[in-house]
Amino acid sequence: xxxxxxxxxxxxxxxxxxxxxxxxxxxxxxxxxxxxxxxxxxxxxxxxxxxxxxxxxxxxxxxxxxxxxxxxxxxxxxxxxxxxxxxxxxxxxxxxxxxxxxxxxxxxxxxxxxxxxxxxxxxxxxxxxxxxxxxxxxxxxxxxxxxxxxxxxxxxxxxxxxxxxxxxxxxxxxxxxxxxxxxxxxxxxxxxxxxxxxxxxxxxxxxxxxxxxxxxxxxxxxxxxxxxx
Numbered sequence: 569x570x571x572x573x574x575x576x577x578x579x580x581x582x583x584x585x586x587x588x589x590x591x592x593x594x595x596x597x598x599x600x601x602x603x604x605x606x607x608x609x610x611x612x613x614x615x616x617x618x619x620x621x622x623x624x625x626x627x628x629x630x631x632x633x634x635x636x637x638x639x640x641x642x643x644x645x646x647x648x649x650x651x652x653x654x655x656x657x658x659x660x661x662x663x664x665x666x667x668x669x670x671x672x673x674x675x676x677x678x679x680x681x682x683x684x685x686x687x688x689x690x691x692x693x694x695x696x697x698x699x700x701x702x703x704x705x706x707x708x709x710x711x712x713x714x715x716x717x718x719x720x721x722x723x724x725x726x727x728x729x730x731x732x733x734x735x736x737x738x739x740x741x742x743x744x745x746x747x748x749x750x751x752x753x754x755x756x757x758x759x760x761x762x763x764x765x766x767x768x769x770x771x772x773x774x775x776x777x778x779x780x781x782x783x784x785x786x787x788x789x790x791x792x793x794x795x796x797x
Contacts, residue, residue, distance in 0.1 A: 574700045636689075764785070
């Protein structure tokens with residue numbers, strides 16, 4: 569199996585996340601992110617630990633030995649909290665080092681290993697070829713969460729469309745499909761009694777829980793939607 573096309577999206581996203589982090593002062597890291605209850609330093613810590621967790625999946629694919637993303641949910645939360653408590657300079661260095669480790673792990677993965685099945689933290693069985701996308705969505709979405717002058721309008725359209733595919737696919741797998749269609753210029757997802765219309769960045773932000781409802785419009789009552797992750 570050849571390497572997935574999402575590798576290039578992931579590489580660019582790493583750079584955008586690093587740029588967003590670089591726009592923030594050390595004091596800015598202590599302030600709230602756009603994620604309720606999370607400071608910017610917690611977002612950065614999460615992104616660093618996510619890289620290492622996904623390296624575990626690449627190790628699983630490369631060696632054939634089961635290596636879960638996290639030992640337990642509690643271990644995940646503890647690792648993020650410990651990282652978030654570090655001095656700002658160490659958090660920045662940790663994010664850079666973790667991203668580089670992930671890049672090396674991708675490069676070391678043999679072509680045949682892309683088809684090896686691994687298990688996500690949510691228990692879903694996927695081929696290792698999905699791992700670059702899992703990292704891609706993390707760095708792009710959390711770059712916006714840092715609230716550092718980089719938002720969903722800075723995410724490439726193909727990545728945004730893949731995000732909408734990801735969210736609607738998650739709803740479908742969980743049998744949580746809301747009775748709505750999502751309409752952007754040039755493409756529509758789903759079907760239902762209500763059509764929600766907006767630009768691709770605004771639709772992607774809304775369905776990932778990051779956008780204001782007043783940036784999209786509906787031809788009926790705007791419905792509530794299930795969570796994404």
